[in-house]
Amino acid sequence: MADWLVVVGVSMAVMATVGLIRQAAWHGHSLVLFVLPVAGLHQVQENWEAYGRLALLRVAGLVITLAGLGLMYVDYRENAAIPPVSGQVVSGAADITSSPFVRSSEAALLMARGEGHPLTGRLHGTDLKNSQVTLVNGVLTVHQGDGVLPELSVSLLLNWPTASIRERRTLLVSPWEEGGPEIHLSWTPAGQQYPETRIIRNGYRLDLALAPRDPGGFNGTIQLVLPDQTNSYLVGDFTARTNHLRYRDGDVDAGFDHPDTLAWVSEQYLQTQFPAGVLQNVEVENVILRRAAGEGRVEVRLTRSDGGRERRQLGLEKTPVGWAVTPGSMTAGRQPTAEPPPPPKPPAPPGPDTSVPxxxxxxxxxxTGSELTVRESGGRERTGVLTRVASDRLWLRLALGAGSAEIAVDGTLIDSLSSNDGRRWQVAATAAATLPPEVPHGDPAEPHTPYQVLLGRLVRVTTGDGKTQEGRLQAVEGGRITLTVPVGAGTVEYFHALSDIVSMEAVR
Structure with missing residues (x-):
């Protein structure tokens, strides 16, 4: 806005000055008086009708120019007084937003003082006290507060699964680098119930190290300086837990309302209900927490040392000292249902006797509808679903990629057939030699057949049942034709008896 005001004001002043000079030249007055802003004032007053409007236009241009320059100065002072804040970056932006505090000697001194000491820091203007650290689902969170929603927290979206951290792992991010983990800074303003969150994607300084401590946590050290307005930072050593349990003086806080608390209480209770060494593993499968009613239910799967497994359900209630198992509430949980036996296969349809050719x-x-494997005399095998049968051929539906295709197999080429239930038939020579009576045997080339001239060309064949098929004519012999039809990345051969063909014509 300020830039546009300056452009418009200067343009108006220049245009008015040019107009005044032209009017002065027309009336024979001095041109120098109108080049200087105030020198021609007396001349304008004496000749107002000639110069008045142009003089007012020049004054308006100068006023607009000064207003634009003033706005630009105010914007500059405000931007210089407030450090840049890193929020959500617009998609495609590559700007690095940092603050002087991130690279200041004050931040470096705070990091040096806190190194090797328990975790401390300042988040959104509040000093960190009695903080807890968790690493759950690849997110490292430092939080403070007794409620379900923390009063203060900072979360680093590391995307480090706990199972993958088997040795010391470090991460260094400089203020001018991109590609570091996203950071969420959350705080609950006074008088509000829900926290506010600021997302920081770059411009911060991070030095992080994590190492496995035990099955329930990690040891770590951190130096984090954020580019927010309140100069937030974290520094020191910490222990990160892999669950949402809260701790007080090193002990689990049984009064914290969270499903992980109910699961932990249930596991501790079950350990007291079985002799030592009997329980090999306790796996919590489901937790239902009704916070308003002060009750909950936990379903677990138990594995005993003898290999036996069972499920148990426990009811829990909120007491003055925290969550506890309700006496007499433990019952046998839903047991795994046995898988129903597979339905018996339908009996194979009756077919020809396999003991004779x-x-x-x-x-x-x-x-028809059963799966058959056809072996040809040349050794080639085709497996598909039998769809149709004729006296001299049969049709199979073959699976090709994501679809299927139907092919015709000439009976003269069939050597044997077998079904998926183990039956097998040897095709006798009389069946293989069977041909329609109206098609005579003769020379394979069959020069008298008019279809010979179409060999190698793309043709359209119409059969007696009214069906048409396009393909490339490969052969005319043995009382039949052979078509190759493209299917997927390959081709499929189709056979048609000459007696079944009503017409054949070249496509192009």
Missing amino acids: LTDLLVLAPL
């Missing part, structure tokens, strides 16, 4: 393909008709 197969002389007629039509006897396979009862097996």
Whole structure:
């Protein structure tokens, strides 16, 4: 806005000055008087009709210019007085927003004083006291407060699963670097119930180290300086827990309202209900917490040292000393239901006798819809679902990629067939040689067939059942034609008896 005011004001002043000079030249007056802002005032007063409007326009331009310069000065003072704050960065932005405090000697002195001491710091203008640290789901959180929602907290989205940290791991981030973990600074303003959160993606300084301590936590040290207005920082050594339990003087706070508290109380109770060494593992499967009613329920799976497993349900209630198992509330939980036995396979459809050679393909008709494996005389095998049967051929539906395709298998090429239930049929030579009576045997080239001229071309075949198919004509022999049809990345061969063909024409 300030920039536009300056541009408009200067433009108006220049245009008015040019107009005054032209009017002075027309009336034969001195031009120098109108170049200087005030020198031509007397001349304007004596010749107001000639110079008045242009003089007012120049004054207005000068006023607008001065107003724009004043706004620019105010913006500059405000930006210089307030350190830049790193918030949510607009997608695609690459600006690094930091503050003088991050790189100041004051921050360096605070880091040096706190190194090697218990964790301390200042978050949003409040000194950190009795803080606790957790590492859950890859998020390292330092929080302060007894409520479910902490009064102060800072969370580092490290994306470090606890199971993956098997040795000391470090992380260094400089204020001018990008790609560091996102940081969430949260605080609860006075008089409000819910916290506010500021997201910081860059401009901060971080020196972090974590090392496994025991199955329930990690030892760590941190130096963190944030570029917020209140000069927040953290420095010192800490112990990070891998759950949401709260601790008081080193002991678990049983009065903290959280599902992890109910799970811990239930595990401690079960250890007292079995002889020492009997329980090998206690796995909490489900926790229901009704905070308003002061009650809850926990379902666990127990593994005994003898290998036995069982489920138990426990009811819990909130007491003056914290959460506790309600006496007599432990019951047997839902036991794993046995998987139902698989339904019996339907009996195979009756088919031809496998003890004698197969002389007629039509006897396979009862097996339509069953899966067959066809072995040709050349050794090639095809497995598919039998869809149709004729006296001289059969049709199989084959799975191709995500779809399927139906192919015809000439009976003269079939050597044997087998089903998925173990039955097998040997095709007799009489069945393999069966051809429609109206198609005579002859030379494979069959020069008298008019389809010979279409060999190698893309054709459209129409059969007696009204179906059409396009493909490349590969062969005309043995009383049939062979078409190759592209399917996926390959091709599929189709066979049609000459007696079934009504017409064949070239596509192009």
